[in-house]
Amino acid sequence: GAGVSQSPRYKVAKRGQDVALRCDPISGHVSLFWYQQALGQGPEFLTYFQNEAQLDKSGLPSDRFFAERPEGSVSTLKIQRTQQEDSAVYLCASSLGQGNVNEQFFGPGTRLTVL
């Protein structure tokens, strides 16, 4: 498919476990964003990459959250020692250039449930 894909679509973790969420952006898209969407709320920004450079990580809620995009394409969001408050849908978006000029295309999200 030509869209943004995310895997897994659903993840259940026990409190304290580490998880890794993957995002495959649209091929050739320079910008990649991660957002966190809690139930009944709007998405909240987590972090932003331009190619392999992480230019903004101001939205990461704690040092348990880590994101990377080593080759400027696929990105992984890792959450260490998961807590119940980490339960949310994690959305990835990519855009051709800078996200304010070009449309951001969103993936289907990964729904994380921490028990």
Next chain:
Amino acid sequence: AQKVTQAQTEISVVEKEDVTLDCVYETRDTTYYLFWYKQPPSGELVFLIRRNSFDEQNEISGRYSWNFQKSTSSFNFTITASQVVDSAVYFCALSDSWGKLQFGAGTQVVVTP
């Protein structure tokens, strides 16, 4: 700091009625971009429109129209002759120079036959 307010939590209409979704924003930037996204029950965010701060022309796309008023910091969205398929959560968003989106809380639109 940037802020987007969508005061309407839920709007219920009967099919063929018009529905207007309010969006008020705050920013100190002189150049900024405003967006509307649709999130159907499937969960995927669907882009509807992008507007830059220098373009206050209203826009119409089929049954959708947008009213951008810089003087009141509002970017309202109207669905004309609503259909059941319009049932979704609609988000207004504001972006900074990098493209980081600040979303409102969303408005749930319920269209009944």
